[in-house]
Amino acid sequence: MTVTVLPASRTRRAATDAEATAWALAARSGDARAAEHFVRALHNDVLCYVARLSGDPQGAHDLTQETFARALDSLPRFEGRASARTWLLSIARRAVVDSFRHAAARPRLADVPDWQPVVERNQPRGLPGFEERVALFDLLDALPGERREAFVLTQVVGLSYIEAAGFTGCPVGTIRSRVSRARATLERQLLEAEAPAALAA
Incomplete structure (x- = not known):
């Protein structure tokens, strides 16, 4: 995939x-x-x-x-x-x-049912591209915060590197580096995820 x-x-x-x-x-x-x-x-x-x-x-x-x-x-x-x-x-x-x-700052509640698994089980399945979007979101969530932000701003939202740099308050080179590292991590994770399926085939 x-x-x-x-x-x-x-x-x-x-x-x-x-x-x-x-x-x-x-x-x-x-x-x-x-x-x-x-x-x-x-x-x-x-x-x-x-x-x-x-x-x-x-x-x-x-x-x-x-x-x-x-x-x-x-x-x-x-x-x-x-x-x-x-x-x-x-x-x-x-x-x-x-x-x-x-x-x-909010106090944590104890002994309450975990609602998140229930919500996740009730998400629509079988829609075109659904599994790919879920996989992408999981991969993005695994990225360090600064790399994820740079990647989302430039590759998902579509800001230029200069705009993303101005937005985050860091140099353009830093944004380029974060995006490059995020992309390399995502590509590596995708290859690792696809390897078992390729071996099975």
Whole structure:
């Protein structure tokens, strides 16, 4: 089984960025239609990003909602110096960090049934590409956090290395190195996973 993650073409992503930024600027004055277009344009990117960054696909929708709630509250201060996508992903990152802090401060409950296996058993199966997506998510979750973030930002969300560097606050070379190492790890894990099936055949 080979899983390939291809980012959107740079031209298409640049057009989406320009549109989303224009919608965000238009929504600053309370234009509800512009705000709706802004949310629709970037919703999937934010959902994917927070799911991978948090390592919690089940809580990703709540974190996405939280991200957009914060963004809409902050829209009057958005000036378009960075793309709306970059601005929004920085808000998403803070939402994920805040959720970690909140979870760490929350008291743990004992003697409660584990809901996660029940949810996982009830996930839809047999859909085209389902197993490949699950396998990819498992592989991504095994990556160290900084490498996973760099890989998701550049290979899944589709940011350029320069944008990802600006977003994370580290040099472009560091982003390239993290993505390269993440890719090498993923390729090695895929080959290891496929080896038993190849031997059996």
